Amino acid sequence: MSVAAQDRPQRLIVAITGASGAIYGVRLLQVLHELPGIETHLMISEAGALNLHHELGMKRKDAEALAHQVHNVRDVGAAIASGSFQSDGMIVAPCSMKTLAGVAHGLSDNLITRAADVVLKERRRLLLMVRETPFNLAHLRNMTAVTEMGGIIFPPVPGFYQRPQSIEQMVDHSIGRVLDLFEVPHALAPRWQGLKQRD
Template sequence: MKLVVGITGATGAPVAVKLVEFLRDVGVEIHLVVSPWARTTLGVESGVGMDELQALADHVHDHRNLAASISSGSFRHDGMVIVPCSMKTLAAIRIGLADNLITRGADVTLKERRKLVLAVREAPLNSIHLENMLYLSNLGAVIFPLTPAYYHRPQSVEEINEQLAARLLDQFGLDHPASRRWRDDGAAAE
């Protein structure tokens, strides 16, 4: 499997790092694009440097390079996830403003009818945010708010990040050993 991972500057960088780690663990070919603000947020929120993150990816693309392979519909991949997805990026995708490689990659993913997962990060949401999400959902994008689950009784922020990353993997039919699933008796599986 081959996935495009875009990371924007919204809060939630630790989830992005965990997702890339999990994708690596399960053998997915990762095409990584990181926005300039994401680079800043990454250091502030996760303490993970760009060199460390890029080492996990199979291919790293400059956000300014609109001639990169992932900007073409002829480049075959199994989908794209943007985590976290800022409201600026969401709005740009909605209007087709392919002004950087993340928004262009999303545009191509939609036009080729491939899976696009937008792990949106904002609270509270205003009507513009909600309308943009609904519009993109109606085009087939998966709107995935980075909302933690508590049924597995997380003991740390790391466990919350793992659960969110595992749920993002679910969107592509992938499973990771860290995934904790709901059981019939109402308890999270260990």
Template sequence: MPQDLSPVGPPHATRRLIVGITGASGAIYGIRALELLRSLPDVQTHLVLTASAARTIVEETDYEVNDVRALADEVHHAKDIGASISSGSFRTAGMLVAPCSIKTLSAVANCYGDELVARAADVCLKERRRVVLLLRETPLHAGHIELMAQATRNGAIVMPPVPAFYHRPATLMDLVDQTVGRALDLFDIALPGTRRWGGGKARPPAP
């Protein structure tokens, strides 16, 4: 049955998706997710954008922070622990954190919900909803790897935005869109432009 939705966002939305943008490099992933989701009338987006993310948007992109906020159906302050998405009774399809900083990974791994991004992610995990973390850091030390393992044990999916090349990307945005499309696949949200592997053209090796 469709969820009972609050009167915001697309009028016929049947799914809510939380999008968190944190201060790691790669703010364009979260921005493109919001842009692409706007074309889907059945998805309502709830954005949490941290102060560090706002700084990164200014440094890395030509977007204005307010223009990014305007892409979402509803925006929640990053320190508002009383926001709707901080409760399990507010039903959602889950949460995409794009990009995900090591600080946020640590909070998710250790259930440390001092701010709304981590709290909303923890709520999704306790309700057995999908949480996808586009972790943007390299190289990694052992502490990072341990945090990834613990977040995975908690139920999150750690998805570093590793570019694919089988779709023959011609631009940087081709790479971004492919990663965002694959991330949204994990919520059973299919973007029309996502290219999928259909078998290679090369002749298989002789037996």
């Protein structure tokens, strides 16, 4: 965090969109909610709300309760739509191919893509947990465009070298890696200590 930002909480913008993998956004919010000195600003798209219900049996309000401030996706006049709003970056978890395309092409057609555009233009960290498989050429080109603009493409690909025993452990591994990129301390997954001989 910069010296100028030390007088305020670490502000992270979080968006949950309509790709499969709502658990990533919820788990991220759960972890951030428990950490001191972090302020979260949440947006949930309509398709994201559907996935919360379908995949996790959660209502929109249950996920929103995990954030410090909630913004309507249609409110393009919200504070986070301006570069003058000081944040430490944005995480889209999960990120649909529609949202990826909107960010890649600078559409700013809703608050999620507008906030992402602001994060990029202000040279802050943008991380997209893209969820689709297989990728077509449009997906790949959009991911390349976002990368060239300074964004981070982060498909939540599980690591099996820690021998996870549950879906929760696999999710925590990915969320831990995301938090590392924003310099947020955590103990979600063991650190790699080098290859050791196993019996």
